[in-house]
Amino acid sequence: MYEDFTAIDRWTKKEVHCIYQALIVAISTRHADAVDIKFLVEGRTVWIALPHPAWVEYKNRTGRLITDPLAVEIAGHYLKTALDSGAGVDREMYSLTVQETLKHLDAVVSEFAPEAAVPSEQTA
Secondary structure (H helix, E strand, O other), rough: OOEEEEEEOOOOOOOEEEEEEEEEEHHHOOOOEEEEEEEEEOOOEEEEEEEEEHHHHHHHOOOOOHHHHHHHHHHHHHHHHHHOOOOOOOOOOEOOOHHHHHHHHHHHHHHHHHHHHHOOOOOO
């Protein structure tokens, strides 16, 4: 769903094409406790960094795992939301907090299967 998508930039009203390119564990590349997910936004590189503690928090709260494909969906949802809302994507790197990550995870899960969604605020 969010590996290859378009969004409408709120301010310019232009359609923006976003394509997922890579997922890299940031510990090895920039010594960060995160997973970096790379998108091309109209050909320009944009990285979304999801903090590793979100994986632990989600597992503790729900008993479920954040898989690599789900992480891509979370980052893509954040990117689409930023474009649609007018927040834009004028930087090369965006670092989400644990709470932001879980909020976008909840949104993605509810879009995939609304009846099977388990909000991250619930405990397992």
